[in-house]
Amino acid sequence: MNKNSKIDFEKLYREQYNKVLRLCMGYVQGDEHLAKDLLQEVFIKVWQHWDSFKGGSQRSTWLYRITVNTCLQQLRTHQKYIKTSIETLDKVTTDTESIYKEQQFKSLYSCIYKLTKENQSIILLELEGIPQKEIALIIGIEHNALRTRLNRIKAQLTKCVNNENI
Amino acid sequence: MKTFEEIQNSWSQNKQPIDETLISTISNRVNRLKNKNRITIAVLITTVAVLVAYLIWVGYAAPVSFYLGLFLMVGSIGYRVIAELISTQKLSQIALDNSYHNHKSAIEKYYNSRLILHKVLTPIILVVYWVGFVILIPTFKENLSDFWFNYTWISSIPIAIAMILFIRYHIKKEYAILNKLKKEISIS
Numbered sequence: 001m002n003k004n005s006k007i008d009f010e011k012l013y014r015e016q017y018n019k020v021l022r023l024c025m026g027y028v029q030g031d032e033h034l035a036k037d038l039l040q041e042v043f044i045k046v047w048q049h050w051d052s053f054k055g056g057s058q059r060s061t062w063l064y065r066i067t068v069n070t071c072l073q074q075l076r077t078h079q080k081y082i083k084t085s086i087e088t089l090d091k092v093t094t095d096t097e098s099i100y101k102e103q104q105f106k107s108l109y110s111c112i113y114k115l116t117k118e119n120q121s122i123i124l125l126e127l128e129g130i131p132q133k134e135i136a137l138i139i140g141i142e143h144n145a146l147r148t149r150l151n152r153i154k155a156q157l158t159k160c161v162n163n164e165n166i
Numbered sequence: 167m168k169t170f171e172e173i174q175n176s177w178s179q180n181k182q183p184i185d186e187t188l189i190s191t192i193s194n195r196v197n198r199l200k201n202k203n204r205i206t207i208a209v210l211i212t213t214v215a216v217l218v219a220y221l222i223w224v225g226y227a228a229p230v231s232f233y234l235g236l237f238l239m240v241g242s243i244g245y246r247v248i249a250e251l252i253s254t255q256k257l258s259q260i261a262l263d264n265s266y267h268n269h270k271s272a273i274e275k276y277y278n279s280r281l282i283l284h285k286v287l288t289p290i291i292l293v294v295y296w297v298g299f300v301i302l303i304p305t306f307k308e309n310l311s312d313f314w315f316n317y318t319w320i321s322s323i324p325i326a327i328a329m330i331l332f333i334r335y336h337i338k339k340e341y342a343i344l345n346k347l348k349k350e351i352s353i354s
Contacts, residue, residue: 010189017184022177036185043192044199045262052263066262069269076273076346105180108173117350121266127177140265154170161173 005050012059013043019128020067026124027071027117028081030109038081042070057137064130065138068121075117107164111157122146123153210247232305238298242291249283270347277344284336292329 001009017039024038025031045066053062075081112120118139125135136146217240221233256279260272299322306315 013189014184018181021182022180032182036188040188040192040195043188044195047192047196048199049262052261062263065265065269068266069262069264072266072270072350073273076343101176104176108177118266127174129174129178138265140267158168158170158173162168 001047001050009047009050012046012063016060016063020063022128023064023067023124024071026109026112026120026127027075029113030105034081038071038074041074042067045070058134061134061137064125064134068125068138072117072121104161108157108161111160111164114160115153115156119149119153122150123157126150126154206251210251214244228305231301235298235301235305238294238301240298242295242298246288246291249287253280253283270350274344274347277340277347280340281337281344284333284340288333288336292333296326 020042021035021039024035024042028034028038042063046063049066053059112123115123122135122139125138126132130138132146132150133143135150136143139146141149221236221240253276257276260269260276262269264272303319306318310318
């Protein structure tokens with residue numbers, strides 16, 4: 001990697017850090033420590049494949065494809081990412097609002113985890129506000145099929161989150 | 167969080183301070199991975215060179231059966247190591263910037279080829295290895311003391327068991343990954 005590429009890499013890292021971290025957290029039920037391990041794997045792959053970017057899409061679309069594929073491959077091959085329960089998000093919080101928020105995120109991660117890995121990827125990208133055409137390209141399905149699928153996942157997720165919060 | 171829009175809004179508010187130290191960690195890990203590959207190749211070349219030198223030195227006036235046995239044993243293990251390296255290389259060549267569906271298909275194809283490697287190729291390689299060992303037994307008997315000869319053939323039993331367990335472990339591992347891959351996609 002030459003000097004200019006390294007500068008571009010660091011720029012991309014800083015710009016996309018939170019998006020990639022949130023995507024990774026979505027796959028590991030909000031476990032920040034595991035998500036950071038995933039994020040590290042993602043950016044190692046980004047570094048290694050930096051020159052393979054052809055420019056046919058946006059750099060961010062390229063990055064999200066690598067993120068989804070790397071996270072799922074890590075989940076398939078490493079047992080440490082498979083969690084049986086949510087014991088995460090246990091930062092010390094004292095005020096009621098923070099406790100309430102934390103509880104909401106726990107139920108959100110739990111609901112996302114109930115989806116198939118493909119649907120998890122779709123909804124996580126949607127939660128990030130990535131345009132649906134771009135999500136369709138990242139997942140590799142038709143835009144119309146994605147739209148229909150997305151409506152169903154959104155309804156499923158909203159219902160689940162509201163039920164978990166009762 | 168009553169509606170999806172509310173969920174989405176809370177989601178994007180979850181921001182963490184950027185971990186700047188990770189940039190150098192990533193850079194170091196990439197360099198370590200490059201060095202690891204170089205070391206693996208160097209170790210392999212050295213091993214082959216040492217084995218060839220040993221073969222020439224020890225087997226100078228040895229019977230053909232010695233060469234044949236040793237060749238089958240070393241050759242089969244060497245072939246398996248090379249097959250493993252090629253397989254690992256194939257995995258790293260699967261384009262990560264492909265769509266999820268295309269990447270998943272390539273990964274499935276890769277793990278199916280791994281299953282063939284473990285279920286077909288590895289047992290053949292092991293049979294060849296043990297044929298080589300059996301061919302070498304008369305040479306061992308002739309050149310080794312009773313203690314070392316007994317030690318050699320008795321120790322071959324746990325080695326054989328370990329090899330079978332190794333194949334079993336890898337077949338189970340590849341099946342587990344293939345099962346996970348099957349469950350990733352929604353039926354609809």
